[in-house]
Amino acid sequence: MSTESATHPTYGNWRRPRRPGLGPLGLVGTFGVFGGLVIVLLASLVSLFLALFILVPLVIALAPLTIRTQDGRNIYQLITLRIGWRNRKAKGSHLYVSGPLSSRPGGRFRPPGLLNKVTSTEGRDAYDRPFGVLHHPTRNLYTIVLGCDPDGGSLVDPDQVDVWVALWGEWLARLAHEPGLRGASVIVETAPDPGTTLAHEVLPRIREDAPAAARAVMEEVVERYPHASSEMHTYVTLTYGVPAGQRRKKDDVIADLAIRIPGLLSGLISAGGGAAYPLSAERIAEVVRVAYDPAVAADVLNARAEHGGTGLEWEDAGPAAAVETVGSYQHDSGVSRTWLLTLAPRGTVRSSVLRGLLEAAPGTRRKRVALLYRPIDAATSARIVESDRRSAQFMATSGKGMVQARAASEVRAAEQTAAEEAAGAGLVEFSLMLTVTVDEMSELADASVAIRNLTAASRVMMRPADRMQAAAFSCTLPAGILPWEQTLIPHEIQEAL
Template identity: 80%
Template sequence: MSAEAAVHPTYGNWRRPRRPGLGPFGLIGTFGVFGGLVVALLVSLISLRAALGVLVPLIFLLVPLMIRTQDGRNLYQLLALRIGWLRRKAKGSHTYVSGPLSARPGGRFRPPGLLANVTMQEGHDAYDRAFGVLHHKGRGLYTIVLACEPDGGSLVDPDQVDVWVAAWGEWLARLSHEPQLRGAAVIVETAPDPGTRLANEVLPRIRDDAPAAARAVMEEVVERYPSTSSEMHTYIALTYGVPAARGRDHNDVLTDLAIRIPGLLAGLVGAGGGAAMPLSAERIAEIVRVAYDPAVAGDVLNVRAQHGATGLDWDDAGPAATVETVSAYQHDSGVSRTWLLTLAPRGTVRSSVLRGLLEAAPGTRRKRVALLYRPIDPATSARIVESDRRAAQFMASSGRGMVQARAASEVRAAEQTAAEEASGAGLVEFSLMLTVTVDSASQLADAAVTVRNLQAASRLSLRPADRMQAAAFTCTLPVGVLPWEHTLIPQELQEAL
């Protein structure tokens, strides 16, 4: 008999898109370098002093493009971020007050910031299940939210985990073929169990004639169990873009989205998503309400358990007051801080690389991990992988020593990516955002230490979303806010920088 060694699949080969242009300058900086040199040469034919007068300002303009942070931002982008924060603070837009006593019309508790112009609608799919649709006015974006209960990897064979990962990769690849899909977000939210769900399930079932000992045991279980347990929810937000020029009304959009939901849910179930279903407008409003005011989580569960529904409307899902600072976002009964991904795990990783990051963190009120996906159509994917492949081959042929060894590794990775794309794999840009909510600002330091430990275990590199905490907090909610759709500078221009 011969024994075969168990082979555990590994993953990785994530590649950051290469910036066009010369070195750290980017495309715009490269045009500036060559254009400035040409102008300086022409001016030097007239006067050497005039040529120096052209070169000196050019150098001062190009040096900030050369100095970049770990995540690729140059000094101009950092300066624009600080100027935008100072402008918001001078205008008072870093604070928000709503409700009957505020100056806002209507006296409702509408969500703030990027959700101020969002409206909610509701439709029904082929199985007559209600699903909410968030309409982002002015941008022609519609978002549906799906909920699932993943099976988890405990006591599961590695072969089954490998099948789930492959099915999840296939589901992501299918997103690039979804008509008009702009992006997707997978949000995993964890929080300490308030105990109301267990109490609502157990206490009403205790009979009046039950023995005193049995009654005491059940009551003690209900009282003590929630202190050591946590709740976990997984949401998938899919955002579609419908151009206004087509003149389609909302009913046509709802019908189109209702047709797609069963196929999307079937793919999630096959990828280990467990029971999957669309979220109604009321459930989406409840999620947003609890995110802004974590103290009402138990009340929401109690009302839903007793009456079957809360009746919460989208216009009342927002906070009563918020204050944004450089490094935190205070909202009703919680204070949050958000971190952004700067570097994905390098090398090969296993399927459990994010398990510690997704589990409940002690000492926090709520924690949300948002994985943002931007599908790329097949034609653009082929162009990107071929461009990376040529660039890697050029670097390998022009380098020496250790640089050449690293370039050779880049060539192997680029060749593998090109082969997988040619065989039908999809190309998806992804990022990660992490939001931690605590009870008071004094607990943020401990939360930061917890996040540092979690990112080290997951081999991630994160940085705080300073001076944009409010917008980053909104991006981690299952409401379809895609960061690249809400920037003042177009995505193409940002890539050129």
């Protein structure tokens, strides 16, 4: 007799990109060290005092580059963040007021911050379905939002989960070949179920001549079921850019996006996305409106159930007032705090590693988990994996003891990554952001403890987005805000710091 043991697939092997340069200095710091040494040696030929006069400021200037936080930021970056927050607070940029009684032109409730200049239009795809397009004029980017209802992992065979993961990886690899794609995000939003949808589905179907007991049971179900359930929505945003030097009309861009939508939706469906569909401009405005004012969620559902829509426009999707503080963001009827990923789960994990993080958190009004993806083209992917492979081999041959053992593990991971990339797998940079919204500021401390427990169970390390809560809140909305596209310093230079 032979026994067969069921093997459960595991995942992992994600790697943090290696920083070029010597140790924690980075590429800029390394050039500063070697350039400074050359200048000091030349100065020593003239005078020893002159050499020391140059060496001391050089050491003081380069020392902050060697001290880094757990997420890789150096002292200069932390100081820049604090200076930027002080400047915004001095100018009053941390306060936002809109509407007819405000001084803003138009008297409408436009979204604040990074979304203030965004405009919304609508097109029709190949199946004549409306889809909204958000235009970011400062960067000339266009965003489409896809909604889907994932099947979930309950009562699903591990083999099927493995197939879904493989197809999801294939869908992400295809994004690297999407012309003009700058980034994508998957946003999972959870909130307590207000019971509006259930009430509109059940109560109108109760017949007047139904038995009193049956009517009482159905009414009790409608009343009590929402207290123990939650609603979950999943959105996929894709942000495209126009190549530099090209001038394309907005209508031409929308027509191009309309052709791509059916193929993107079919890939989501095959990867376990369930029923996938494009979101109209009105639906996108509703999602953003509810995020800024959670108290109107039931009213939006009622209007959609009774009238088929709300008629809400993008210009009225923002809050009436918002206040940004160091560790929170107050907006209309909610107070939010956002966390940023600092370290992905180490080692191998199972498919359910993020399940607790994605589920509704008790004591919160709304919660959004945003996975941000930055696809890398095939040529750059090959160069990156080969560079990591050579670096890992060098560390393995030059280390000793525990360092050599860790380096050997790095070599195996780098070899596996290189083999998978050569076989056709795509290379994608990813991050994670989490936003929690509560009713009162006093509830934020308890929500923070709950999130800390959830992140520990999911084996991820996150930190609050202090002094940039408003911008981080916008990044977790299905509006196509990509952090690396909003920085003044290019992404390539930031990697060299």
